[in-house]
Amino acid sequence: MPSIGVKLYSVFFKLLLRHRMLNTGVSNTKDGYGTISRANATGIPANASFVDGVATKDINIDPFTSLSLRIFLPQSVLPRDQIRQLTAADVLGFVRGHETQMEKEWENAYRKGQNLKSLSGEWKGDLTQSTVYQGYLPAKSVRNHKKLPIIVQFHGGGFVIGSKDSASNDMFCRRMAKLCNAIVIAVGYRLAPEHKYPAAFEDGFEALTWLAKQANLAQCNKSLEHVPSGYFHKGSEMYRELVDSFGENAVEPWLAAHADPSRCVLLGVSNGSNIADHICRRLVKAGSVLEPLKVVAQTLMYPFFLGKVPTHSEIKLANSYFFDKSSCLLAWKLFLPDECPDEDHPAANPLIIDPEFPLKRMPPTLTVVAELDWMKDRAVAYSEALRKAHVEAPVLEYKDAVHEFATLDILVNTRQAEACSEEIAVWIKKYTSGKDTEFSY
Numbered sequence: 001m002p003s004i005g006v007k008l009y010s011v012f013f014k015l016l017l018r019h020r021m022l023n024t025g026v027s028n029t030k031d032g033y034g035t036i037s038r039a040n041a042t043g044i045p046a047n048a049s050f051v052d053g054v055a056t057k058d059i060n061i062d063p064f065t066s067l068s069l070r071i072f073l074p075q076s077v078l079p080r081d082q083i084r085q086l087t088a089a090d091v092l093g094f095v096r097g098h099e100t101q102m103e104k105e106w107e108n109a110y111r112k113g114q115n116l117k118s119l120s121g122e123w124k125g126d127l128t129q130s131t132v133y134q135g136y137l138p139a140k141s142v143r144n145h146k147k148l149p150i151i152v153q154f155h156g157g158g159f160v161i162g163s164k165d166s167a168s169n170d171m172f173c174r175r176m177a178k179l180c181n182a183i184v185i186a187v188g189y190r191l192a193p194e195h196k197y198p199a200a201f202e203d204g205f206e207a208l209t210w211l212a213k214q215a216n217l218a219q220c221n222k223s224l225e226h227v228p229s230g231y232f233h234k235g236s237e238m239y240r241e242l243v244d245s246f247g248e249n250a251v252e253p254w255l256a257a258h259a260d261p262s263r264c265v266l267l268g269v270s271n272g273s274n275i276a277d278h279i280c281r282r283l284v285k286a287g288s289v290l291e292p293l294k295v296v297a298q299t300l301m302y303p304f305f306l307g308k309v310p311t312h313s314e315i316k317l318a319n320s321y322f323f324d325k326s327s328c329l330l331a332w333k334l335f336l337p338d339e340c341p342d343e344d345h346p347a348a349n350p351l352i353i354d355p356e357f358p359l360k361r362m363p364p365t366l367t368v369v370a371e372l373d374w375m376k377d378r379a380v381a382y383s384e385a386l387r388k389a390h391v392e393a394p395v396l397e398y399k400d401a402v403h404e405f406a407t408l409d410i411l412v413n414t415r416q417a418e419a420c421s422e423e424i425a426v427w428i429k430k431y432t433s434g435k436d437t438e439f440s441y
Helices: 004-022 088-095 101-112 167-180 199-225 237-246 253-258 271-286 312-316 325-335 376-388 415-432
Strands: 054-062 067-074 148-154 183-188 259-269 295-301 365-370 395-398
Touching (some): 004 325, 054 167, 054 199, 067 167, 067 253, 148 167, 148 199, 148 271, 167 183, 167 259, 167 415, 183 199, 183 253, 199 253, 199 259, 253 259, 259 271, 259 415, 271 295, 295 415, 365 376, 365 415, 376 395, 395 415
Parallel strands (some): 148 183, 295 365, 365 395
Antiparallel strands (some): 067 183
């Protein structure tokens, strides 16, 4: 059973969550949606330094919807002779005893996580270049370094809370980037009740569409670099006109240098699992619309599934820890359209499948469930449906675990959370390593 501390925290968590959702001010707004006062609104700032082996960067990809992404780049992209963790003590040791304006500028910039290379002057000390990933543009020496798989992550929070840059999500994504040796991209999708269904689902698909465009732009730029000078060169008008038509300035350098779009995994947490699964189904129906991006597998962590006919766990564990059934039903009410607040809505119930839908074409799917989560039975049933369609779909169940046991702020540092991340990494590496590896649970 969970500890006394977890039980007490769960009580306060549920009270606060319900208070926020019940006080959305829906009836007091012109658009009829209202807002929720959310904690951690500012989040953890991105840092181009390799903090604990991972550098991060935020990107806004849609000015109309404010859709944003956070890229987590593992330090393994650097050549081995450049990999070195530099602490604040190292930096202070270099500047101690010096009083020049430039050295003070470097020290202050390091404390704020700024790009050291962008500062004026030339540093005379012995700072390693791997402290900051040379701003937002990889060094030429590492542009053609090894390519890493992509993990597209969707945070949890019942469609109404949570963010890509919350402390717990930032920590979880850093952990996955290191364990999987992959580039993790956390999606900052729109939340309800300000943005009801299908806003979050559309944002998720748009994020993958952007990644596919990035892959194509990177390939175009790489091809142009090898065009013989007899045709045109980078200084010519013809070259500038061509690359501008493809949007050269829109190329994301970290992804262009290190991302392998042919090895993409979707990772959903709670309601993020619903988004990931929706995207997979949409891709199955649409075919190869996102080439060269290819989703090779997905991981659903304690999916936020629901249905009209209650399962055994939905009855027995209705008052479970943190996200109980009544709170989740309220979250669904805030998310689903007013004209269709149905528990069997396609966004909620994965077992309501069009008989014409080719379920057998779904990617391999790992499902993680918690013993004390009231939603676990429906997640297991969906996994069984996938296996009946001959899709590899194992289930990992964790004893004495609660919903979001591996990603919630109070639990993300527990040994059980770490073990869960490690086992997910085993699954992901099976489909991203490019090698035939044994895998069994």
